[in-house]
Amino acid sequence: MRISQLEGRRVALWGWGREGHAAFRAIHAxxxxxxxxxxxxxxxxxxAQADAGGALAIETEASAAALSRFEVVVKSPGISPYRPEARAAAANGTQFLGGTSLWFSEHADADGFVANAVCVTGTKGKSTTTALLAHLLRAGGxxxxxxGNIGLPLLDTLDSPQSPLDPQPAPDWWAIELSSYQTGEVARSGARPQLALVLNLFPEHLDWHGSEARYIADKLSLVTDAAPRIAVLNAADPRLAALQLPRSRVHWFNRDDGWHLRGEVVHRGEQVVLDTSDLPLPGRHNRGNLCAVLAAIEALGLDAVALAPAARSFRPLPNRLQTLGTREGITWVNDSISTTPHATLAALEFFRGQRIALLVGGHDRGLxxxxxxxxxxxxxxxEIVTMGAGIPGQNGPRIHDLLATVADADGFGLHAARDLPEAVALARHALGGQGGVVLLSPGAPSFGAYKDYVARGRHFAELAGFDPHVISAIPGLGIA
Structure with a gap:
């Protein structure tokens, strides 16, 4: 559905975060x-009333009855369509859309294709991969x-019809990060992207999706339902390796006959392409995702071998294995975006062999x-410090109980903190003035304690003695 097709309908917005603001601006313009x-x-x-200049009627109870009064509800991604009130309203005829769906509808050609859209999803690494894709494509001119999910809502990239025509040319390519909350929106728009890249699949966001099976299905809908012209998949992921996509041309990475890592070196089949040991890509998983980016670029018909060295000038994203600096012998690392135990394990692997005090715990999604x-x-x-002691809805106590069964055998220190400030103080003390790494890699969302993982990362930086705003800017957002 295009925005123009909302004319004359009863329309509501649900959610007033970054995506809600973008939906209001795009529709109202x-x-x-x-x-x-x-x-x-x-x-x-x-x-909200002030931000919208009085152009919104505000309601604070999104009941099934209230939602059912509207023909179309444009909801923010964080609001699950599987909530009982949403299901009931949908059964009564209310159509639920997201900003992703509207954007793809606006950009689809007469045959339903968005020929310059390259979509990236996966449980881990999708933000860095999307930014790296944009960086290498820009390096090629x-x-x-x-x-997208990386920090700029798609609807905020639409030109305002009330403004003068933008003299700048349209993008040659869109590099779009999609969360599992957004992947289904592409298929629901009726549009087909040029390319969809899926990195990996681990259980996540079970509270939103309701089950692991539904999470996997929703995530994969980007390739199973949206049917991109090209699908780029990780051959090392069993679920992805088993996919059959008859409507897409499939390219694989992490396979010996394609783009893959051998040690620290990127290969294209037997061809040696690039030593990654000096790249600004923290963690082997991120270096492996360079292979995914190069496979996607090659699938688009571009010279990926020639563009690969441009990865050396990539600027790492904040909140992702981000080394803030060193204070009094302690190196502070912000991995606030870590929301699964798999991500935390990857962070620990990156710092293996060092004296690490790990901070874990956050909103409990049942993982x-x-x-x-x-x-x-x-x-x-x-040392391991779990967070959320005594706070309902936090998984720190559950993690602490599990770790207590193995702590004595392995000899690591185990501590319980109520919140992040207490956890930072405990970690600093636990390292005993002998230096080391304090690693915030919580393996859980920040809901309840913080607005989002960015706010959590900023607070961590502040507690460690660094400027919380300088560390959180994402390079390269927008059109360039």
């Missing part, structure tokens, strides 16, 4: 006379739009931490 209602939290109502505990029984950091 094109249909300034269309009445819009916003469903938001009570504590957001006054600010292309004009690229970097947007299984037994595998993490088993890994700690084999090779643990020096």
């Amino acid at each position: 094109r249909l300034p006379r269309l009445p819009l209602t916003l469903f938001c939290r009570p504590d957001e109502a006054a600010a 292309a004009r690229v739009g970097l947007a 299984d931490w037994h595998g993490f505990a088993e890994a700690m029984a084999r090779q643990a950091p020096l």
Whole structure:
């Protein structure tokens, strides 16, 4: 559905975060006379009214009955369509859309293709991969739009029809990061991207999706339902390796006959392409994702071998294995975006052999931490501090109980903190003035304690003695 097709319909917005703001701006700019209602939290109502200049009717209870009054509800990605009130409203005929769906509808050609859209998803590494893709394409002289879940809502990239025509040319390519909350929106738009890249699949966001099976299905809908012209898949992931995609041309990475790592060296089949040991890509998983980017660039018909060396000038993203600096012999590392135990294990692997005090715990989404505990029984950091003690809805106490069963055997220190400030103080003390690494890699979302992982990372930086705003800027967002 295009924005123009909302004309004359009863339309509401649900959610007033970054995506909600973008949806309001895009719709109101094109249909300034269309009445819009916003469903938001009570504590957001006054600010929303002010931000919208009185152009929104505000409601603070998104009940099934209230939602059912509208023909179309444009919801923010963080609001699950599987919530009972959303299901009930959908059964009554309400159509739920997201900003991703509207953007793809706006850009689709007569045959339903968005020929310059390159979409990236995966449980881990998708932000860095998307930014690296944009960086390499730009290094080759292309004009690229970097947007989506990475920090710039797609709808904020639409030109305003009320403004003068933008003299700048349209992007040659869009590099779009999509979360599992957004992948299904592409298929629902009826549009097909030029290329979809799927990195990996681990259980995540089970509270939003309702089950691991639904999470996997929703994530894979980008390739199974949206049917991109080209699908680039990780051959090392069993679920991806088993996929059959008859409507897409499939390219593989992490396979000996394609783009893959041998040690620290990127190969294309038997061809040696690039030594990654000096690249600004923290963690072997990120260096492996360079192979995914190069496979995607090659699938687009470009010279990936020639563009590969440009990875040396890539600027790493904040909150992703981000070394903030060293204070009094302690190196502070911000991996706030880590929201699964798999991501935390990858962070520990990167700093293996160093004196590490690890901070874990956050919003409990029901993920299984037994595998993490088993890994700690084999090779643990020096100290582990769990966060969320005594706070309902936090998984720190559950992680702490699991780790307590192996802590004595492996000899690592185990501490419980109520919040991040206490965890930082405990970690600093636990290292005992002998130096080391304090690693914030929580393996869980920040909900409840912080607005998002960015706010959590900023607070961590501040507690460590660094400027919280300088560390959080994402390079390359937008069109360049």
